[in-house]
């Protein structure tokens with residue numbers, strides 16, 4: 001934010017030629033590179049140095065990329081991680097996301113421009129996360145100091161604390177604005193997303209209300225539904241906007257979006273409760289979903305509700321490459337997949353309010369057209 005220090009990047013790959021070409025592609029002012037030929041060496045470097053970004057290969061001797069990223073978890077680093085994959089098999093990608101919280105995947109051989117823009121974007125996002133943390137920590141410290149110094153001046157402490165709290169809210173506001181601008185960027189990339197998120201939100205809220213959930217919970221579900229797919233901003237356009245079926249590799253990358261959504265929202269403490277809902281919105285009731293393969297009621301209720309709303313909206317929307325299913329057929333599909341894909345209770349409530357659902361769809365459509 002105020003001062004720009006150099007960006008430190010750790011490159012981990014057992015092939016010297018890859019390290020060399022990464023350095024050539026990414027060299028620039030104010031960038032310092034560290035090199036390691038496997039995960040163990042990478043860990044040793046991290047013992048002594050702070051880095052902003054790690055770019056790691058997957059298959060390496062001694063300690064592979066997944067193990068490496070997994071062992072970083074206990075270190076509580078805010079470092080962003082990019083994984084290189086020679087072939088992007090679903091298991092590798094899912095493992096990497098679950099175990100290592102990877103920001104992006106780049107499939108080898110990469111395109112230099114794409115690699116540069118992925119890295120620039122990662123460093124930029126990392127910088128804003130770091131700035132945010134820095135401000136937050138310094139406010140916390142200031143608060144503590146003040147309590148000690150003014151132990152007799154309760155009034156002024158209270159006053160200061162309220163200013164600090166206000167400042168903290170402002171920081172959260174700033175980050176919230178950047179999340180909203182991400183949502184807007186996503187909508188700009190694909191206008192369908194806007195209608196999709198709005199309708200999924202309406203359906204999810206209607207189901208939650210009919211279930212008689214507490215107002216706070218309905219509010220969380222509403223927020224989660226609005227932001228559930230925000231991680232798609234992290235998926236490259238060739239996949240995200242592809243008109244037609246995805247290859248297994250592309251699908252695996254696409255499926256990282258729910259974890260990316262959660263990662264984007266993580267710094268916002270006021271959204272704490274919605275992060276598990278967002279993260280798990282593609283789990284299936286039978287445990288065959290992603291990212292964690294959670295089953296039944298282990299899946300957060302909000303995520304089970306959004307799963308029904310999300311699928312219904314996707315089936316009944318026209319996309320450039322396929323026509324919408326008739327509403328009746330979509331209802332039958334949802335009903336057929338109760339117990340397997342969906343929570344039967346959420347399905348039952350959804351079918352119960354089907355008349356309202358149609359009204360909500362049309363209202364929303366009118367509103368979007370009016371804009």
Ligand SMILES: [Fe+2]
Pocket residue numbers: 228229257258281282
């Ligand atoms: Fe999604």
